[in-house]
Amino acid sequence: MKKIKKPVLMSKEILDSAFSKAKNMPFDYRTKSKLEFICKKNMKKIDIVYDVIASKLSLILDEFPKINELEGFERGFVEILLDIDKLKKELYRIKFSKELNKKLYLSCRHKLRHAKAIDAVDSARSTYYGRISSVIEKLSATLIYIEKSRRTLNTIPLAKNRYNAVVCGFPNTGKSTLMANLSGATPKIMPYAFTTQKLLFSLVDDKVQLIDTPGVLDNIDSKNASIQQAKLAAATLADIIVFIFDFTDDCHYSIDNQITLKKAIEKINSNMIFCVNKIDCIDLTDEKKSEIESVIKTEPFYISAKKNINTDELKKVLLKNANEFYNR
Numbered sequence: 409m410k411k412i413k414k415p416v417l418m419s420k421e422i423l424d425s426a427f428s429k430a431k432n433m434p435f436d437y438r439t440k441s442k443l444e445f446i447c448k449k450n451m452k453k454i455d456i457v458y459d460v461i462a463s464k465l466s467l468i469l470d471e472f473p474k475i476n477e478l479e480g481f482e483r484g485f486v487e488i489l490l491d492i493d494k495l496k497k498e499l500y501r502i503k504f505s506k507e508l509n510k511k512l513y514l515s516c517r518h519k520l521r522h523a524k525a526i527d528a529v530d531s532a533r534s535t536y537y538g539r540i541s542s543v544i545e546k547l548s549a550t551l552i553y554i555e556k557s558r559r560t561l562n563t564i565p566l567a568k569n570r571y572n573a574v575v576c577g578f579p580n581t582g583k584s585t586l587m588a589n590l591s592g593a594t595p596k597i598m599p600y601a602f603t604t605q606k607l608l609f610s611l612v613d614d615k616v617q618l619i620d621t622p623g624v625l626d627n628i629d630s631k632n633a634s635i636q637q638a639k640l641a642a643a644t645l646a647d648i649i650v651f652i653f654d655f656t657d658d659c660h661y662s663i664d665n666q667i668t669l670k671k672a673i674e675k676i677n678s679n680m681i682f683c684v685n686k687i688d689c690i691d692l693t694d695e696k697k698s699e700i701e702s703v704i705k706t707e708p709f710y711i712s713a714k715k716n717i718n719t720d721e722l723k724k725v726l727l728k729n730a731n732e733f734y735n736r
C-alpha cells in the first residue's frame with residue numbers, strides 16, 4: 409500500500425499555521441478610504457486562513473486511501489488492523505469540516521464586501537476566526553485517530569510484485585530463526601511461543617520476499633488479529649508457503665495438531681514446501697525419517713535453522729522458483 413508520508417497535523421497546528429500566516433502577510437495597498445483599506449486587508453487575511461485550513465484538510469482526504477476502493481490483500485489488512493466504519497466516519501468529519509470552512513468563509517466575505525463601517529469589518533472577521541477555530545478544535549479527537557490510523561496503514565507492505573514465500577507453522581517451531589538464517593534479518597527470537605505478533609518482511613538475495621508469520625495453533629479461523637494476518641498472507645500473498653514442523657521431543661505441540669494446521673493452510677493455498685526444523689536435536693535415523701514422511705506424506709527439507717544445516721538447499725529452491733517467477 410502506498411505510504412502516507414506526511415503526518416496528520418493536529419488542531420492547534422492547523423490553526424496556528426493559518427492564523428500566523430494571515431498575521432504576518434505583507435500588505436501595502438493604496439485605497440481611497442480607511443474603510444476600504446481595512447476591508448481589503450481583512451479580506452486578504454480571511455483568504456489566507458481559509459486557504460491554509462482547506463489545504464491542510466484536503467491533504468488528509470487526498471492522501472488517505474479510498475477505503476471502498478481497496479481490494480484483496482490490502483482490504484483484508486485494513487479490515488484486520490483498523491475499524492473501517494470508524495475510519496470512514498472520522499474521514500467524513502474532516503470532509504464536513506472542510507465544507508463548513510467554505511460556508512463560513514463565503515459568509516464572511518459577503519459581509520466584508522457589504523460592510524459600511526470598520527466595526528462591521530472587525531466583527532465579520534472575528535466571527536469567522538472564532539467559528540472556524542471552534543470547528544477545527546472540535547476535530548481534535550478525529551485528527552488524533554486519523555494520525556494513529558495513518559501510522560497503522562503505513563505498516564501495510566507493498567508486497568505484491570515480488571516472489572513471496574510465506575513461512576507458516578505452529579508457534580516456537582523456528583520460523584523467525586529461519587527468516588534470520590535465510591535473509592540476515594533480525595526478528596525477535598525467543599524460546600517460547602507467540603513471539604512474532606505480526607507479519608515481518610525480508611529479502612533473500614533481493615529476489616525472494618520472505619514473510620515471517622505469527623505462530624498459529626490448529627485454529628486458522630480464529631478472530632485473533634495475529635492469526636488473521638498469517639492466514640491473509642497465506643491466502644493472498646504467498647507464491648509459496650514454507651511450512652515448518654517441529655518433531656523434537658521437547659516441542660509442546662503434538663504432531664497431530666501440526667498436521668491439522670498443515671491441512672487447513674493447504675486448503676487456502678496448496679503451493680507448499682515442508683521443512684522439519686531443529687534436526688540438530690533429533691536422532692535422524694532412516695527409520696525416523698520414514699516415520700516422519702509417513703505422517704506428513706511427503707519428503708521435507710530436514711533443516712536446522714539455528715545450526716545452519718541444509719538451509720542452503722532450501723534457499724536454492726526458493727531462488728530457483730523466484731527466477732522462474734520473474735521469467736514468466
Ligand SMILES: Nc1nc2c(ncn2[C@@H]2O[C@H](COP(=O)(O)OP(=O)(O)OP(=O)(O)O)[C@@H](O)[C@H]2O)c(=O)[nH]1
Binds near residue numbers: 578581586597713714
Ligand atoms: N535447537 C534448535 N533450536 C531452534 C532451531 N530453530 C529455532 N530454534 C529455537 O526455537 C525457539 C523458537 O524460535 P523462533 O524462531 O522464535 O520460533 P517461531 O516459530 O518464530 O516462534 P513464534 O514467533 O512464537 O511463532 C528459539 O529458542 C530458537 O532458538 C533449530 O534449528 N535448532
Ligand SMILES: [Mg+2]
Binds near residue numbers: 620621
Ligand atoms: Mg517468530
